[in-house]
Amino acid sequence: MGYCELCDKNFGSMGALIQHQRDSPRHRYCLRCEKPFNSLSALNQHIRGSPKHHLCHLCPGSLDFSSRDELDSHQETVHHYCNSCDRCFNTSGQLRDHDISDHNMCSVCGDYFQSSSNLKAHLITHQPKDKECFGCYKKFSSWSAMLLHMEYDGCPSEVDEDEIIGIALECYQSKRYRCDYGEYNFECPTCASPFLQMSGLLQHAESDACQESLAQGRPLSKFLHFLRIRLA
Numbered sequence: 001m002g003y004c005e006l007c008d009k010n011f012g013s014m015g016a017l018i019q020h021q022r023d024s025p026r027h028r029y030c031l032r033c034e035k036p037f038n039s040l041s042a043l044n045q046h047i048r049g050s051p052k053h054h055l056c057h058l059c060p061g062s063l064d065f066s067s068r069d070e071l072d073s074h075q076e077t078v079h080h081y082c083n084s085c086d087r088c089f090n091t092s093g094q095l096r097d098h099d100i101s102d103h104n105m106c107s108v109c110g111d112y113f114q115s116s117s118n119l120k121a122h123l124i125t126h127q128p129k130d131k132e133c134f135g136c137y138k139k140f141s142s143w144s145a146m147l148l149h150m151e152y153d154g155c156p157s158e159v160d161e162d163e164i165i166g167i168a169l170e171c172y173q174s175k176r177y178r179c180d181y182g183e184y185n186f187e188c189p190t191c192a193s194p195f196l197q198m199s200g201l202l203q204h205a206e207s208d209a210c211q212e213s214l215a216q217g218r219p220l221s222k223f224l225h226f227l228r229i230r231l232a
């Protein structure tokens, strides 16, 4: 049995009632939610407020999607739309460039980062692991990661933090990066930022925090060369 309040009419079964509410011009029926409404404005109000409906405000006919994800991917691919800036771009390439420069998106995997320096640090993980430990055969994507492995990670060659510091201070380049004040062992040859560990100083040189780098001829590149010979 079913009863339609709006029409004050009884029906022999629920199926017949639904059939009536779906087909009668007096009713507006939401097919997705299987719910009848008494007027077009009631139906529209339902669509705007329901979590089962997601309207694209950029489409002329307000296309309706069943989930937030579907709406997001529609707006991204069709409108090249950036949600956080509420802005459309002409091409997907422009949206991508915008995401990379304004939202710190990784161009390799598409993840987003809080700051450009976080992104920069993350990008190192996509670099090929082509830097082989001087003490064993393990490979790393950055020299600072290799040093960290030597300092703390129990490299099979049994080199450790103290030995790295000793070798670093023995190197003839050490006058360029040794730190003579406080508890610090090293400092950046360019900006004099102090570091306890060689891995920290190398990470600083690998980042864009300052001009210092591991380019050939720079003090830290010469240190790495010295370290390789000492551990051979």
Ligand SMILES: [Zn+2]
Residues within 6 Å of the ligand: 004, 005, 006, 007, 008, 009, 020, 021, 024, 026, 027
């Ligand atoms: Zn009815």
Ligand SMILES: [Zn+2]
Residues within 6 Å of the ligand: 030, 031, 032, 033, 034, 035, 046, 047, 050, 052, 053
């Ligand atoms: Zn609905």
Ligand SMILES: [Zn+2]
Residues within 6 Å of the ligand: 056, 057, 058, 059, 063, 074, 075, 078, 079
């Ligand atoms: Zn749309």
Ligand SMILES: [Zn+2]
Residues within 6 Å of the ligand: 082, 083, 084, 085, 086, 098, 102, 103
């Ligand atoms: Zn944006």
Ligand SMILES: [Zn+2]
Residues within 6 Å of the ligand: 106, 107, 108, 109, 110, 111, 122, 123, 126
């Ligand atoms: Zn990435």
Ligand SMILES: [Zn+2]
Residues within 6 Å of the ligand: 133, 134, 135, 136, 137, 138, 149, 150, 155, 156, 157
């Ligand atoms: Zn090793």
Ligand SMILES: [Zn+2]
Residues within 6 Å of the ligand: 188, 189, 190, 191, 192, 193, 204, 209, 210, 211, 212
């Ligand atoms: Zn520096």
